[in-house]
Amino acid sequence: MAGLARRLAPAAALGGLAVVIVGVADPALAGHSTPTATGGTSATTSTGTAPAASGPVDTSTQAQTATTCADGQQITGGTASTRWGPVQVSATVAGGQVCEVHAVVWPSGDGQSQMINAYAIPQLDAMATQSPTQFDYVSGATYTSQGYHDSLQSILDSM
Amino acid sequence: MSWRCVRVALGGASPALSAREVRHSCDVTITDTSRSDLQEPWRQEPMRPAVRRLARPRHARTRTGDLLAVAGFIVAVTLGIWVQHGGLSGLLAGGISTLSGLGQLFGLIAALAALGGLVLTSRPRFLERRYGQDSLLAAHRWFGITTVLALFVHAVADTWAWGAATGGTIVTGLFDLLANQAWMVAATVGTVLMFVIGLSSWRRLRQRIPYETWYFVHLTGYLAVLLGFGHQLTLGADFATDTFAFWWWSGLFVAAAVFVVYSRVGDLLRSLTRRIYVTAVSREANGIGSLHVSGPGLRRMRVAGGQFFNVRLMTRDLWWQAHPFSVSAAPTTSGIRFTIKELGEDSTSILHARPGTRVILEGPYGVFTAEKAAGAPVVLVAGGVGISPIRALLEDCTPQQRPVVIVRVRDEDDLAHRLELERMVEARNGVLHVLAGRREWFTRNDPFSPDVLRAAIPDIASRHVFVCGPASLESAVMTGMRKAGVPTSNIHHERFGV
Numbered sequence: 001m002a003g004l005a006r007r008l009a010p011a012a013a014l015g016g017l018a019v020v021i022v023g024v025a026d027p028a029l030a031g032h033s034t035p036t037a038t039g040g041t042s043a044t045t046s047t048g049t050a051p052a053a054s055g056p057v058d059t060s061t062q063a064q065t066a067t068t069c070a071d072g073q074q075i076t077g078g079t080a081s082t083r084w085g086p087v088q089v090s091a092t093v094a095g096g097q098v099c100e101v102h103a104v105v106w107p108s109g110d111g112q113s114q115m116i117n118a119y120a121i122p123q124l125d126a127m128a129t130q131s132p133t134q135f136d137y138v139s140g141a142t143y144t145s146q147g148y149h150d151s152l153q154s155i156l157d158s159m
Numbered sequence: 160m161s162w163r164c165v166r167v168a169l170g171g172a173s174p175a176l177s178a179r180e181v182r183h184s185c186d187v188t189i190t191d192t193s194r195s196d197l198q199e200p201w202r203q204e205p206m207r208p209a210v211r212r213l214a215r216p217r218h219a220r221t222r223t224g225d226l227l228a229v230a231g232f233i234v235a236v237t238l239g240i241w242v243q244h245g246g247l248s249g250l251l252a253g254g255i256s257t258l259s260g261l262g263q264l265f266g267l268i269a270a271l272a273a274l275g276g277l278v279l280t281s282r283p284r285f286l287e288r289r290y291g292q293d294s295l296l297a298a299h300r301w302f303g304i305t306t307v308l309a310l311f312v313h314a315v316a317d318t319w320a321w322g323a324a325t326g327g328t329i330v331t332g333l334f335d336l337l338a339n340q341a342w343m344v345a346a347t348v349g350t351v352l353m354f355v356i357g358l359s360s361w362r363r364l365r366q367r368i369p370y371e372t373w374y375f376v377h378l379t380g381y382l383a384v385l386l387g388f389g390h391q392l393t394l395g396a397d398f399a400t401d402t403f404a405f406w407w408w409s410g411l412f413v414a415a416a417v418f419v420v421y422s423r424v425g426d427l428l429r430s431l432t433r434r435i436y437v438t439a440v441s442r443e444a445n446g447i448g449s450l451h452v453s454g455p456g457l458r459r460m461r462v463a464g465g466q467f468f469n470v471r472l473m474t475r476d477l478w479w480q481a482h483p484f485s486v487s488a489a490p491t492t493s494g495i496r497f498t499i500k501e502l503g504e505d506s507t508s509i510l511h512a513r514p515g516t517r518v519i520l521e522g523p524y525g526v527f528t529a530e531k532a533a534g535a536p537v538v539l540v541a542g543g544v545g546i547s548p549i550r551a552l553l554e555d556c557t558p559q560q561r562p563v564v565i566v567r568v569r570d571e572d573d574l575a576h577r578l579e580l581e582r583m584v585e586a587r588n589g590v591l592h593v594l595a596g597r598r599e600w601f602t603r604n605d606p607f608s609p610d611v612l613r614a615a616i617p618d619i620a621s622r623h624v625f626v627c628g629p630a631s632l633e634s635a636v637m638t639g640m641r642k643a644g645v646p647t648s649n650i651h652h653e654r655f656g657v
């Protein structure tokens with residue numbers, strides 16, 4: 001039996017260590033996968049920072065929100081990492097209500113991301129502004145949608 | 160025919176029956192002169208009535224073409240999903256896209272190879288009966304090597320791409336993944352496990368590690384595959400967004416798991432429910448002994464000469480180790496004999512087993528059987544304790560096969576079962592050559608050089624060759640036989656260990 005213990009030890013140590021590390025450190029299990037809102041200024045320095053006119057913007061929404069949200073407070077959400085890069089949104093909050101949301105950072109490191117986000121970001125902006133707590137993912141841009149959602153959630157959580 | 164008839168016909172007649180009554184109660188007259196256990200006196204040790212040879216394993220119907228078609232289909236669908244999701248165009252797009260696409264591709268390869276390796280090592284019957292355990296494990300080795308190498312490329316390329324996409328390096332990419340992405344810690348730990356398993360299986364290192372230590376570490380491979388699964392679904396661009404792809408991929412994992420559980424647990428249950436015990440141990444030659452086992456559990460087993468079992472003695476000290484032992488005589492309902500070399504501490508203590516000790520036999524495994532020769536004449540070559548399966552194979556040979564048996568031993572005293580070999584060879588119109596002597600002598604006078612072989616066995620090119628022994632002997636025989644004109648497909652060999 002001593003022989004068994006001696007031969008089982010390395011494998012048991014290896015397997016046990018693996019399970020413990022995953023249990024303690026994996027974001028899926030440890031529950032710290034949601035980014036936290038930074039409020040005020042955005043601290044991100046990543047390459048994904050949005051150029052001002054990178055996508056076609058739904059002007060009607062912009063105009064609408066501009067009138068109602070004029071005196072609102074601007075809050076920048078936490079950066080959500082996605083497969084293709086970070087996503088960060090900024091929301092205008094007036095009277096305890098989110099009245100306007102727009103992305104400030106999204107993945108644009110490669111051609112495909114630029115293409116996808118060119119149509120996805122405006123749609124997300126529009127949908128999130130209309131209903132910040134529940135909006136559909138844009139098909140074909142699941143990662144960005146997920147990141148968008150997470151970043152916005154961090155703003156909602158901080159309110 | 161009824162059992163009573165067989166019993167009477169075999170001579171274990173019950174005194175209550177006269178010959179006339181026997182004729183009356185049996186429809187069939189049994190004159191089974193081909194039975195080896197009747198012709199050969201050493202089998203007529205206090206024989207219990209109704210001894211019969213165990214049935215031979217069923218013919219395997221699996222076809223290599225079918226298996227390749229299934230494997231090809233799985234690979235094609237998976238790669239199709241990848242291409243459809245822009246994997247190929249990303250790979251060709253340059254920059255981060257290429258890096259990321261490369262990582263994806265190798266991630267898919269690693270996962271498929273890992274699943275394939277698991278299926279192979281679970282030794283499902285339809286594969287084992289067709290290819291034999293040693294071929295399956297050899298293939299498993301290649302699948303494992305592919306997994307580890309592909310995993311390395313996948314991890315480096317995708318972490319690098321992530322780092323670049325988030326404006327940093329591969330290092331910041333790794334930290335970002337670990338800190339923020341679900342199941343990435345799990346995947347990383349799984350990758351490290353796979354590397355440890357790969358490293359421990361590297362031949363040079365493997366030889367220094369006790370078998371069971373290596374084996375238990377290898378078992379953590381199941382955990383490694385499981386740990387990798389999560390990130391494939393949350394981060395794998397192909398599976399997170401596409402319902403069909405999601406179910407396809409999950410289905411592959413579930414199918415592999417079903418295979419493993421079904422064939423491993425099935426084998427385990429089968430072996431646990433057979434009641435078999437040690438009946439005797441005997442000494443055969445210098446450093447070689449036999450383990451005799453018997454019990455009611457044998458009756459329904461199907462075994463052929465040349466196959467082996469993983470043998471486990473259920474004593475306090477030995478129950479946790481299984482040893483692959485070859486059957487060394489035609490297995491009958493009265494018992495199975497294994498001939499074993501006293502190698503380490505463990506096999507010595509096995510030869511000290513007390514009669515009555517419970518034995519767990521897992522198997523039989525292997526396709527090193529007379530079936531392979533399909534009735535053609537044969538040459539049987541054994542080295543050292545490799546005589547064990549060769550001896551059992553010889554018993555399955557017919558006189559039409561005129562077996563030529565070549566046994567390589569260091570010393571005449573090392574030759575086990577000599578008497579049995581001589582008698583069986585004689586009964587089958589064969590010849591027995593014993594090559595005893597030091598290795599140095601044989602390296603200068605190679606007994607397996609084509610000229611020697613052709614001179615000794617004129618019809619060698621039309622024979623099937625069976626080799627069992629150390630790797631050096633095996634390769635010498637294979638080379639010599641090929642040069643002497645034996646087609647490679649007619650040379651069969653059984654490897655010791657993996």
